[in-house]
Amino acid sequence: MVQPPAPEAELDLSFLEHLLASPDGEPILSCMQCGTCSGACPLGHAMEYPPRAMILQARVGDMSPVLSSPSVWMCVGCYTCTLRCPREIDLTDTLWPAVRDEALQKGMQPPAELQTAFQNLYMYGNVLGQSPRKRLKWADGLDVPVLDLTKNPQPVEIIWLVGCYPSYYPRNQVVSREFARILTKLEVSWGVLGVKEKSLGDCDRLFGEEGLFETLVESNNELFERHQFKELILLDPHSFRALQQFYPRYGVDIPAQHYVTYLAERIDQLRPLLQKPVNATVTYHDNCCVGRRCACFDAPRELLEAIPGISLVEMARNKDNALCCGGGGGGMWLDAHITEHGGHRLSDERIRQAAETGANVLAVSCPYELSRFEDSAKVVGVDDQLVVRDIIELLAESMGLSEKEKT
Amino acid sequence: MKIVVVLRQVPDLIEPLEIADSGTALDLDGASFLLNESDDHALEQALLLKESVGGTVTVVALDFGDVDNTLYAAAAKGADQIIKIPWENDMPPGPRTAADMYAEVIRAQEADLVMIGCQAHDELQGALGSIMAQTLKLPYLGVIRGVDPSEDPAFVEAFKEFPGAVKARMEVRLPAVLGVLAANEPPRYVPVSRIRAATKSTEFEERETAAEMLDQEITITRIYAPEVGERAEMLEGSESEVAERITEILLERGVLK
Numbered sequence: 001m002v003q004p005p006a007p008e009a010e011l012d013l014s015f016l017e018h019l020l021a022s023p024d025g026e027p028i029l030s031c032m033q034c035g036t037c038s039g040a041c042p043l044g045h046a047m048e049y050p051p052r053a054m055i056l057q058a059r060v061g062d063m064s065p066v067l068s069s070p071s072v073w074m075c076v077g078c079y080t081c082t083l084r085c086p087r088e089i090d091l092t093d094t095l096w097p098a099v100r101d102e103a104l105q106k107g108m109q110p111p112a113e114l115q116t117a118f119q120n121l122y123m124y125g126n127v128l129g130q131s132p133r134k135r136l137k138w139a140d141g142l143d144v145p146v147l148d149l150t151k152n153p154q155p156v157e158i159i160w161l162v163g164c165y166p167s168y169y170p171r172n173q174v175v176s177r178e179f180a181r182i183l184t185k186l187e188v189s190w191g192v193l194g195v196k197e198k199s200l201g202d203c204d205r206l207f208g209e210e211g212l213f214e215t216l217v218e219s220n221n222e223l224f225e226r227h228q229f230k231e232l233i234l235l236d237p238h239s240f241r242a243l244q245q246f247y248p249r250y251g252v253d254i255p256a257q258h259y260v261t262y263l264a265e266r267i268d269q270l271r272p273l274l275q276k277p278v279n280a281t282v283t284y285h286d287n288c289c290v291g292r293r294c295a296c297f298d299a300p301r302e303l304l305e306a307i308p309g310i311s312l313v314e315m316a317r318n319k320d321n322a323l324c325c326g327g328g329g330g331g332m333w334l335d336a337h338i339t340e341h342g343g344h345r346l347s348d349e350r351i352r353q354a355a356e357t358g359a360n361v362l363a364v365s366c367p368y369e370l371s372r373f374e375d376s377a378k379v380v381g382v383d384d385q386l387v388v389r390d391i392i393e394l395l396a397e398s399m400g401l402s403e404k405e406k407t
Numbered sequence: 408m409k410i411v412v413v414l415r416q417v418p419d420l421i422e423p424l425e426i427a428d429s430g431t432a433l434d435l436d437g438a439s440f441l442l443n444e445s446d447d448h449a450l451e452q453a454l455l456l457k458e459s460v461g462g463t464v465t466v467v468a469l470d471f472g473d474v475d476n477t478l479y480a481a482a483a484k485g486a487d488q489i490i491k492i493p494w495e496n497d498m499p500p501g502p503r504t505a506a507d508m509y510a511e512v513i514r515a516q517e518a519d520l521v522m523i524g525c526q527a528h529d530e531l532q533g534a535l536g537s538i539m540a541q542t543l544k545l546p547y548l549g550v551i552r553g554v555d556p557s558e559d560p561a562f563v564e565a566f567k568e569f570p571g572a573v574k575a576r577m578e579v580r581l582p583a584v585l586g587v588l589a590a591n592e593p594p595r596y597v598p599v600s601r602i603r604a605a606t607k608s609t610e611f612e613e614r615e616t617a618a619e620m621l622d623q624e625i626t627i628t629r630i631y632a633p634e635v636g637e638r639a640e641m642l643e644g645s646e647s648e649v650a651e652r653i654t655e656i657l658l659e660r661g662v663l664k
Contacts (some may be wrong), residue, residue, distance in 0.1 A: 107595075115596040130419070215603070
């Protein structure tokens with residue numbers, strides 16, 4: 001419930017002023033309190049203060065009940081509110097980080113699991129709290145050469161920013177090795193930043209940890225400046241989004257692409273290599289950053305349809321209406337907090353929707369989604385019906401480059 | 408209340424620890440360092456007490472490992488004064504030397520309460536707190552799981568757990584040294600923007616000490632990784648067969664004659 005405004009003397013409009021001064025903050029004044037954001041939000045029902053109510057509290061100058069509410073830590077950065085807002089207010093990228101930043105500055109403690117993720121990022125440059133020295137371990141024993149540009153600096157066409165989960169998490173490491181084989185097969189001139197690579201800081205930016213984000217932007221920029229390349233390629237849609245939207249605010253403007261658009265641009269080169277049929281009925285889950293936020297819906301489908309044997313079926317909620325997996329922008333570390341405060345794991349709901357299509361493969365294009373959906377498939381009990389595979393894995397299988405065939 | 412907290416650097420176990428060629432020490436060349444966990448709790452407990460009854464928190468640390476980052480974070484969390492003791496050696500001092508150094512600096516502070524983590528993972532026996540208290544001629548209470556202010560400002564209430572789920576709440580007359588295992592609340596998260604601001608605005612006070620490195624505090628004869636032993640022999644068969652085999656083994660090993 002929205003609290004009645006505090007007495008006049010206690011009103012504090014500093015947060016509203018701060019909000020209006022931020023990039024894309026001005027339209028917040030045009031909010032007409034229609035509540036579309038709250039209704040569209042997949043977790044809005046569990047929020048004491050959905051975006052609409054936050055804006056109201058900011059306008060009346062009484063943010064304190066908002067800042068101490070669990071609602072502050074319930075957004076998973078799916079961009080549904082932003083897309084639906086009739087006033088085109090950038091709620092996800094502007095309102096939410098500002099509210100969270102304010103909460104942190106006022107000494108509110110983020111949920112414990114999220115604190116650990118922040119601390120890991122600050123100390124080790126990766127969310128998993130792994131040793132930075134082991135960042136290239138995923139490539140151990142790989143049958144194609146991986147050019148570590150920090151050891152052998154040379155101009156390359158692309159730098160592949162491998163990302164935290166693809167570097168460290170065993171399930172994702174498989175995808176990384178397959179992507180390395182695909183890049184090599186496409187005869188791309190590519191390299192990686194080895195143990196020097198750090199997270200791009202996408203989740204801390206969305207989570208209001210602006211200082212941590214700045215620290216990572218500075219160290220990443222320093223690293224990028226030392227190398228010659230045309231563009232950055234990423235497996236992680238959130239990092240791609242951070243490079244595209246937030247790095248330029250710090251003067252770091254580097255061409256970057258998520259792998260689905262990068263590979264879709266090379267579809268003519270790929271097609272003749274996709275020889276082996278992958279007989280499967282596949283449904284594709286649009287990730288929020290590349291999908292809803294950047295309206296890129298065709299590239300992943302084009303890649304899937306190019307694979308012989310695949311028949312593509314759509315979930316009832318697809319493309320800009322796709323349900324988020326709940327892992328974005330720090331959501332990976334909020335499952336406990338969200339369920340504790342009346343929400344649910346969105347990946348559980350989404351895997352049911354995938355199973356309802358009758359598909360036997362749920363295709364994804366985001367490193368978080370493999371583990372989230374594989375876990376949810378077991379929780380919901382549909383793991384005997386469908387498996388979760390990254391688009392890269394399906395391409396690699398059709399190209400005869402998959403991990404199974406190589407071991 | 409004037410509170411002094413000792414913060415120590417310990418090797419970060421995220422990297423595998425290497426044993427130096429000497430075989431009697433860790434090779435700390437490639438190690439990274441972080442704040443000792445129970446010292447972090449001691450700091451949190453000090454800040455909670457300060458917030459509850461007022462006063463100041465002074466942090467004392469040896470200039471070792473990645474101490475500056477730790478101290479800027481402590482300042483960002485609310486420490487009022489930061490004292491750094493110069494330390495040139497590649498290895499941290501033993502507990503008696505360290506106790507002498509900390510005690511010399513702390514004595515001049517005339518603190519009401521001194522807090523330190525009750526253990527550190529690079530320390531034998533968790534002895535530093537008690538040795539330091541002895542050097543300061545103050546009472547010591549260790550393995551504390553929380554401290555509350557007392558109605559009488561000459562005391563604090565310390566909470567301690569004993570084996571067998573026995574709990575005790577103790578009135579501790581100040582000044583005293585407390586060895587903290589855990590604070591009333593988990594160590595607080597401080598946003599990185601505050602640490603960055605503290606990096607620009609915080610000034611450390613340096614205090615040289617006259618304490619000398621005591622040699623041969625403890626003689627380490629060998630450091631080694633746990634050794635993989637022979638696989639255990641699983642005994643199978645009836646009860647009497649197993650009993651017979653046990654007897655044989657005890658005879659083989661010379662336990663029975």
